[in-house]
Amino acid sequence: MATQRKKKETTQEIIVSWYTDYCLSHGKKPNSVYEFSKQNGFEEAHFYKHFASFEELESDYFSKMFYYTVDLIKENKEYAQYDSTQKLISFYFTFFEMATANRSFVKFLLEEGKLPVKNITKLKTLRLDFLMFIKTILEAPLKVENEKITNIQNKLVHEGAWLQFASIISFWMRDTSPSFEKTDIYIEKSVKASFDMVYNVPIESIVDFAKFIWKEKIGSGFTYKN
Structure with missing residues (x-):
C-alpha cells in the first residue's frame, strides 16, 4: 500500500533516504521510478529533476x-x-x-x-x-x-x-x-x-x-x- 504523503517537491537527500530505506527493507530495488515515487507520495517528475535513473x-x-x-x-x-x-x-x-x-x-x-x-x-x-x-x-x-x-x-x-x-x-x-x-x-x-x-x-x-x-x-x- 502506498504511503500517504502530501505530494510536494522533494530534495535529493530525501529521495536517496527513501531509496536506501526501500532497498534495505525489501532486499531489492523498486521495480520502477513510478512505483517508487507513488509509494513515497511525490511526483515522478521530481525524481528526474535529480537523477536520470x-x-x-x-x-x-x-x-x-x-x-x-x-x-x-x-x-x-x-x-x-x-x-x-x-x-x-x-x-x-x-x-x-x-x-x-x-x-x-x-x-x-x-x-x-x-x-x-x-x-x-x-x-x-x-x-x-x-x-x-x-x-x-x-x-x-x-x-x-x-x-x-x-x-x-x-x-x-x-x-x-x-x-x-x-x-x-x-x-x-x-x-x-x-x-x-x-x-x-x-x-x-x-x-x-x-x-x-x-x-x-x-x-x-x-x-x-x-x-x-x-x-x-x-x-x-x-x-x-x-
Whole structure:
C-alpha cells in the first residue's frame, strides 16, 4: 500500500533516504521510478529533476561519499602539512569510516544481483572523482624533461592508486574482524608498500604487505562470504 504523503517537491537527500530505506527493507530495488515515487507520495517528475535513473542515483551516492570525505579531511588544519602518504591514508581512513556507517547499503549496492562484478559500474563517478583528487597528491616518480614520458608515469601512478582503492573496498566488504580493524591494517600496509615500490624501492615493506595478504587469504582469521 502506498504511503500517504502530501505530494510536494522533494530534495535529493530525501529521495536517496527513501531509496536506501526501500532497498534495505525489501532486499531489492523498486521495480520502477513510478512505483517508487507513488509509494513515497511525490511526483515522478521530481525524481528526474535529480537523477536520470536508479543507476545514476547509486553512482552519485558514492560520489557524495567521496566529496564529504574530502571536506572532512581538509577541515583538519594539519592536513595541509601532511606528506602524500599521510594524505592518502587520511583519505582512506575517513572514507571507510563513512562507508562503515552506511555498510548495509554500500554492500547492497556492490553485491546486488547474481553478477556482482557488474556493480563496479556504480563506482564510475567515484573513480573519476578519485583520479582528480589523486592528481593533487601524487607525482611521477622520475623527473624527466620528456612530457610524454611524464604523462605516462602520471597515468600509471594514478591508475595504480585507483586499483589500490578498489582493492581496499573489496577487502573491507569481506572483512569480518571487530571494528574492521584488519581493513585499517590493510590500508596502512598497502599504502606504505605502494609508495616504497614506486618512490623508494626498498623490499621490506613490500614483503611485509605480501605476508599480511597471504595470511589473510590462507589463514583461518579471514572468512570469505559469498
